[in-house]
Amino acid sequence: MIAKTAKRLSALAFALVLIFGSVTVCFAQSFTNSQYSIEDSKNLLTENEFEQAKQKLEDANKKTGWQFIVLLDPEKVVFNDSLKDYYEENYYKKKDFENDSVVLAINVALNKGTFFANGDAAAYIDDGRVNEAGVKLRTDLDKQDYIGAINDFADKMVSFHDSPTAEAEKRDGKLGYVLKHYWWAFALIALIAGGATFGITAGKYKYNGKFNTYNLSENSQTNLSEKQDIFVTKHTTSRVIQSSSSSGSRSSGGSGGSRGGDF
Amino acid sequence: MATLNYDCPACGGPLKFNPDKQKFTCEYCLSEFDSKTVQEMYAQQEKKVDAEEIEEQENRARKSEDGEAVIYTCPTCGAEVMTSATTAATHCFYCNNPVVLGGRLSGEYTPDKVLPFVLTKDKAIEKFLAMCKKRHFLPKGFASKERFQKISGVYFPYWYVDQQKEAQLTATCKKVRRWRSGNTEYTETSVYKAERAGSVIIKNVAESALGNDDDGMLKDVQKEKMDAKNIKTEADRQKYNALKKQQAKQLGDMLNGVHPYDVSKMQPFAMSYLSGFTAEKRDLDKADVKQNIDARMHQYAEQLLKDTISGYDSVNVDYFNENTELEAWSYGLLPVWVTTYNFKDEILPFAINGQTGKTYGKLPLNPAKLAAFSALIAAIAFALSMLGGMLFL
Numbered sequence: 001m002i003a004k005t006a007k008r009l010s011a012l013a014f015a016l017v018l019i020f021g022s023v024t025v026c027f028a029q030s031f032t033n034s035q036y037s038i039e040d041s042k043n044l045l046t047e048n049e050f051e052q053a054k055q056k057l058e059d060a061n062k063k064t065g066w067q068f069i070v071l072l073d074p075e076k077v078v079f080n081d082s083l084k085d086y087y088e089e090n091y092y093k094k095k096d097f098e099n100d101s102v103v104l105a106i107n108v109a110l111n112k113g114t115f116f117a118n119g120d121a122a123a124y125i126d127d128g129r130v131n132e133a134g135v136k137l138r139t140d141l142d143k144q145d146y147i148g149a150i151n152d153f154a155d156k157m158v159s160f161h162d163s164p165t166a167e168a169e170k171r172d173g174k175l176g177y178v179l180k181h182y183w184w185a186f187a188l189i190a191l192i193a194g195g196a197t198f199g200i201t202a203g204k205y206k207y208n209g210k211f212n213t214y215n216l217s218e219n220s221q222t223n224l225s226e227k228q229d230i231f232v233t234k235h236t237t238s239r240v241i242q243s244s245s246s247s248g249s250r251s252s253g254g255s256g257g258s259r260g261g262d263f
Numbered sequence: 264m265a266t267l268n269y270d271c272p273a274c275g276g277p278l279k280f281n282p283d284k285q286k287f288t289c290e291y292c293l294s295e296f297d298s299k300t301v302q303e304m305y306a307q308q309e310k311k312v313d314a315e316e317i318e319e320q321e322n323r324a325r326k327s328e329d330g331e332a333v334i335y336t337c338p339t340c341g342a343e344v345m346t347s348a349t350t351a352a353t354h355c356f357y358c359n360n361p362v363v364l365g366g367r368l369s370g371e372y373t374p375d376k377v378l379p380f381v382l383t384k385d386k387a388i389e390k391f392l393a394m395c396k397k398r399h400f401l402p403k404g405f406a407s408k409e410r411f412q413k414i415s416g417v418y419f420p421y422w423y424v425d426q427q428k429e430a431q432l433t434a435t436c437k438k439v440r441r442w443r444s445g446n447t448e449y450t451e452t453s454v455y456k457a458e459r460a461g462s463v464i465i466k467n468v469a470e471s472a473l474g475n476d477d478d479g480m481l482k483d484v485q486k487e488k489m490d491a492k493n494i495k496t497e498a499d500r501q502k503y504n505a506l507k508k509q510q511a512k513q514l515g516d517m518l519n520g521v522h523p524y525d526v527s528k529m530q531p532f533a534m535s536y537l538s539g540f541t542a543e544k545r546d547l548d549k550a551d552v553k554q555n556i557d558a559r560m561h562q563y564a565e566q567l568l569k570d571t572i573s574g575y576d577s578v579n580v581d582y583f584n585e586n587t588e589l590e591a592w593s594y595g596l597l598p599v600w601v602t603t604y605n606f607k608d609e610i611l612p613f614a615i616n617g618q619t620g621k622t623y624g625k626l627p628l629n630p631a632k633l634a635a636f637s638a639l640i641a642a643i644a645f646a647l648s649m650l651g652g653m654l655f656l
Contacts, residue, residue: 174653175649175653177656178649178652178653178656179649181656182652182656185648185652186645186648186649186652187645189644189645189648190641190642190644190645190648191641192644193640193641193643193644194637194638194640194641194644195637197636197637197640197641198633198634198637201400201628201633201636201637202628202633205398205400205625205626205627205628206625206626206628207516207520207625208394208398208622208623208624208625208626209520209521209621209622209623209624213522213523214468214469214522214523214559215523216465216563216566216567219465219466219467219468220463220464220465220466220563220567221463221464222461222462222463222464222567222568222570222571223461223462223463224459224460224461224571225460225461225462226431226458226459226460226461227458227459227460227461227571228457228458229436229455229456229457229458229572230455230456230457230458231453231454231455232435232454232455232456233453233454234451234452234453234454235451235452236449236450236451236452237449237450237452238447238448238449238450239447239448239450240446240447241443241446241447241448242446
């Protein structure tokens with residue numbers, strides 16, 4: 001009897017464990033494919049919002065070619081200090097996340113967020129854009145509008161991609177960049193070269209031959225009766241030479257440089 | 264006008280100076296004579312021509328209506344032929360025999376020296392065509408041998424001047440030394456005053472002795488554009504004068520452009536060298552060219568003294584003075600092969616140094632060809648600058 005009761009209790013306990021365990025699983029939403037990833041460890045998004053966010057990130061990936069990662073209140077991540085390490089370990093080192101990527105992370109407890117871009121995507125975000133996106137995301141965070149933050153993040157990244165910075169243009173295609181920004185200088189050089197060719201050649205045809213061909217050294221003789229060089233004065237001037245400072249660049253692990261900011 | 268023919272003593276055919284052989288040859292019996300022999304043979308006749316010239320004083324010369332051309336009688340065929348006022352040797356337009364108008368080069372107009380032609384007509388054409396080969400933008404078919412068969416050898420008159428001068432020069436000279444110590448760059452400038460004095464000898468400074476009013480060489484050109492006889496209105500007169508001025512400039516440029524000559528090869532003047540060629544007598548006196556000569560001599564003397572200052576980074580002349588101590592003028596004839604060609608209503612003269620083959624003159628241009636080439640250069644420059652931009656921007 002006792003044994004029976006014990007069995008029933010253990011079965012009940014096991015069932016409870018299964019029930020509670022399944023509930024725990026239901027609280028953590030996450031989705032990862034090769035284009036984007038969302039980790040919502042505290043279930044900050046409703047199911048509907050989660051689906052919206054997936055769609056938004058999928059669209060943004062299609063438009064930019066960048067991989068999108070959204071980490072909502074990530075556990076086991078000491079914010080700021082180890083977020084990039086977390087990205088390195090969990091995303092970059094996984095094959096599917098080798099490419100250019102942008103990461104948005106929000107910590108509810110700290111009421112703080114951060115985002116950063118890796119690889120070529122980093123070139124699209126200069127200091128001005130970091131501030132611009134930070135202000136927008138801060139507003140969403142203050143309103144605890146997490147889906148709004150994801151949407152704004154995706155929209156901003158798409159808009160940054162569509163109007164690349166000079167640095168991004170260089171990285172995307174040096175030829176396109178130099179042509180877009182310096183075509184006038186090249187055209188001017190070409191015009192000068194073409195014009196000079198035409199002018200000089202036409203001149204050579206107009207004045208075919210050399211003037212002033214008298215050879216003075218062959219037809220002259222000099223006999224000096226007086227030759228003296230008198231020292232008059234000497235003066236010395238000095239100037240300090242400014243040494244050019246070298247600038248270094250920062251890189252993050254194997255994924256290349258990254259750029260981003262907090263909000 | 265006293266004229267002179269140099270005929271072959273063997274067959275009576277005309278003798279011409281052959282630049283290739285540096286001898287006189289007869290085109291008919293192929294006899295050859297050196298210049299000394301010919302000069303001896305014709306010494307009497309040349310003297311006679313001089314005497315006749317003084318006696319006649321141009322009595323028989325009839326000025327044409329424009330007041331510049333004169334008429335002479337060809338001693339071979341008797342035809343009356345018109346030449347310009349400065350022509351001293353030419354060919355009869357009827358029998359094509361060479362004629363030397365001896366009187367033109369007598370008395371004060373007798374040249375001191377002559378540099379005989381070294382290049383033959385064929386070689387001159389070859390030089391011209393070789394030069395054309397290097398010019399890739401000439402109109403198609405321009406550089407053909409046939410086109411330049413009318414090239415003529417002309418002896419042009421030049422004044423040659425040698426001067427000995429006493430000159431003094433003072434200049435401020437600077438030596439600059441730079442060095443670095445730490446992050447400081449020092450510049451030490453030492454200033455010196457250089458004084459030079461001495462004598463300079465400058466030789467063989469040449470100026471054309473053919474005046475700007477001469478229209479001899481370009482007479483045909485002028486006639487094609489506008490004949491002096493056709494001037495009826497003031498506008499015509501202005502047009503005519505402008506044309507003459509342009510031609511005179513072309514001629515002057517051309518005569519200076521064919522220099523230099525190796526004047527050490529000049530020979531004492533003998534009328535016989537002119538046989539077979541055209542020759543122009545001078546119409547500019549010493550006084551006419553003295554200003555130009557003096558300016559050039561002054562510049563050369565300053566340059567010579569300045570060249571004796573060395574070892575400085577900069578030399579600025581503060582004072583220069585010179586006095587001419589000795590001066591020698593000589594009047595010489597220099598050989599030039601001359602041709603003119605008509606291209607798109609423009610008549611272009613071209614000259615080839617009769618000694619060295621140096622060419623001078625305006626060449627016609629195919630603008631479409633050159634524009635295409637310039638566009639190609641522009642495209643290459645664009646591509647290269649773009650590549651540079653990709654590397655450095």
